[in-house]
Every structure is written in C-alpha cells, then in structure tokens.
Amino acid sequence: MTAKALDGKATARAIKDELTTRVAMLRERGIVPGLATVLVGSDPASQNYVRMKHRDCDEVGIASIQVELPADATADQLREAIEALNADPACTGYIVQLPIPKHLDENWALGLIDPDKDADGLHPINLGRLVLNEPATLPCTPRGIVELLRRHDVPIRGAEVVVVGRGITVGRPLGLILTRRSENATVTLCHTGTRDVADHTRRADIVVAAAGVPHMITADMIREGAALVDVGVSRVDGKTTGDLAPDVWEKAAWVTPNPGGVGPMTRAMLLSNVVDRAEDLNAR
Numbered sequence: 001m002t003a004k005a006l007d008g009k010a011t012a013r014a015i016k017d018e019l020t021t022r023v024a025m026l027r028e029r030g031i032v033p034g035l036a037t038v039l040v041g042s043d044p045a046s047q048n049y050v051r052m053k054h055r056d057c058d059e060v061g062i063a064s065i066q067v068e069l070p071a072d073a074t075a076d077q078l079r080e081a082i083e084a085l086n087a088d089p090a091c092t093g094y095i096v097q098l099p100i101p102k103h104l105d106e107n108w109a110l111g112l113i114d115p116d117k118d119a120d121g122l123h124p125i126n127l128g129r130l131v132l133n134e135p136a137t138l139p140c141t142p143r144g145i146v147e148l149l150r151r152h153d154v155p156i157r158g159a160e161v162v163v164v165g166r167g168i169t170v171g172r173p174l175g176l177i178l179t180r181r182s183e184n185a186t187v188t189l190c191h192t193g194t195r196d197v198a199d200h201t202r203r204a205d206i207v208v209a210a211a212g213v214p215h216m217i218t219a220d221m222i223r224e225g226a227a228l229v230d231v232g233v234s235r236v237d238g239k240t241t242g243d244l245a246p247d248v249w250e251k252a253a254w255v256t257p258n259p260g261g262v263g264p265m266t267r268a269m270l271l272s273n274v275v276d277r278a279e280d281l282n283a284r
C-alpha cells in the first residue's frame with residue numbers, strides 16, 4: 001500500500017480562493033484587512049517565510065505592512081515597533097516572526113501584542129481562551145493541521161492522536177484543540193522526556209511529528225493505515241528534511257508531503273485568522 005498525500009499545497013490554494021471572496025466582500029463594505037509582520041534579524045528561513053506571507057496577502061487582497069529590525073535590535077526598539085502596530089488602524093492583525101534573537105524574550109514580545117490583533121493566536125490571552133474553551137484566534141500550524149485532516153475526511157472524532165513535540169506554536173496548542181468537544185480526539189503528547197515514543201505512536205490513528213528530529217518516525221513505529229502529519233523542518237545536506245522517514249509511505253494511509261503539507265496550511269490559516277478578525281470587527 002502507498003499512502004495518499006494530505007496535500008497542503010492544493011488545500012491552501014482552495015482556502016485562499018475562499019478567502020479572496022471574503023476579502024472582496026469586506027472591501028465592498030469599506031473594510032480593508034491588513035496583516036503586518038515584524039521580522040527581527042536576517043535569518044534566511046524566517047525571511048523566506050515572511051516573504052511568502054506577504055505574497056499570500058497580495059494574492060487574496062489583504063493589505064500588508066513589513067516591519068524589519070536589525071538582529072541587534074534592543075527590547076525598547078521591539079516594544080516600540082509592536083506598540084506602533086497596536087495603534088495603526090491599517091494593521092488589523094500582525095505577527096512577530098519566530099524565533100527572535102536570543103537576547104530578546106519571546107514570551108515578553110508576544111505579550112505586548114494587542115490580543116485583538118494577534119494573528120498568530122500566541123498571545124497569552126488567546127492561549128488562555130483556548131484553555132478555557134472560549135472563542136479564540138488559534139495558532140496557525142495547529143489550526144492548519146486540523147483543517148487539512150478535515151478536508152481530506154480523515155476521522156478525528158474518537159481518534160487516538162499522538163503528537164510528538166510540546167512546543168508552544170504546535171504541539172501544546174494542538175493537544176488543546178483536538179481535545180475540545182468539537183474535535184473529541186484522545187491526545188497523547190510525547191516529548192524528550194517520553195520513555196518509549198514508539199510504544200505510543202504504534203497505537204495511534206493519527207501521528208503528528210513536530211519534534212524537529214530528521215526521519216525520527218520510521219515505518220516500524222506506526223500502525224498500518226495511520227494518518228501521519230510531518231511538521232518538522234531540518235536541513236540535512238542542504239535539503240529540507242522532515243520528521244517522517246520515507247518508508248512510512250508504504251505503511252500509512254495518509255501522509256503529508258514535506259514540503260507541500262503543513263507549511264502552506266500554516267500560511268493559509270494566518271490569512272484566515274486575519275480575515276476572521278476583520279469580519280468579527282465588522283459584525284460589532
């Protein structure tokens with residue numbers, strides 16, 4: 001058996017088409033959604049992601065603002081940039097591209113964002129709303145994974161899901177999202193302290209690999225017919241390498257290509273978050 005692809009690129013394309021219509025309707029009512037990005041430093045991968053995010057905005061009609069700070073930016077400079085976006089009516093949602101340089105505190109920076117403009121769903125208020133089961137802007141990668149599974153009719157309700165990785169942008173919020181009543185999955189969150197990861201993944205209907213360890217999940221670690229989601233991005237010999245080993249395609253039912261799986265969905269959900277927020281503001 002060869003697995004079918006959970007095609008993030010095509011799914012993101014379909015979502016962007018839907019968003020184009022929604023943005024046009026907002027614009028007809030005089031509302032122009034605007035996404036800003038704050039990039040600190042010149043990490044090539046982050047520069048690339050930010051570039052793609054602005055290209056996506058152009059495609060669907062979202063206005064966009066780029067803020068760039070040098071790698072040695074001070075905490076005051078970053079705070080001022082964030083406060084300027086909080087006050088800018090042309091910016092209806094924004095993100096601080098992560099990671100930021102080590103001398104700056106990521107949680108502190110995220111906490112400065114106006115929660116109503118938090119397009120990444122990473123502000124403590126939005127993460128708190130998620131914990132409390134209240135309506136919240138959701139982090140883009142977990143939201144994208146759930147949307148990708150849904151749009152390929154992979155059953156989530158009642159599924160045993162194993163998430164490998166407990167990071168704040170993916171693993172931890174994904175566990176919270178999937179255990180809401182609306183998703184009703186059973187989630188096991190594995191991490192570096194887990195004694196035997198394979199013991200968990202072998203029982204899973206869905207495995208989400210977000211450890212950032214190249215080819216960590218091999219065919220002998222999964223159940224026949226499982227759905228596998230690859231979030232990992234590592235560079236090995238100059239090539240993007242995910243957390244899933246190639247042999248999983250012969251045993252799983254569904255696998256996300258990488259690239260072409262989770263990445264495009266992350267970007268599509270960022271746009272969705274911006275449009276959702278703009279529509280909410282309009283409804284008030």
Ligand SMILES: Nc1nc2c(c(=O)[nH]1)N[C@@H](CN(C=O)c1ccc(C(=O)N[C@@H](CCC(=O)O)C(=O)O)cc1)CN2
Nearest residue numbers: 049095096097098099120140141259260261263264266
């Ligand atoms: N503020 C945030 N920072 C980061 C997030 C995030 O959600 N918010 N997630 C990751 C990186 N990321 C978003 O910024 C991201 C990663 C990958 C892709 C993507 O489209 N990848 C493509 C390949 C891209 C290429 O051609 O080089 C793919 O997988 O097909 C988009 C966004 C960390 N930081």
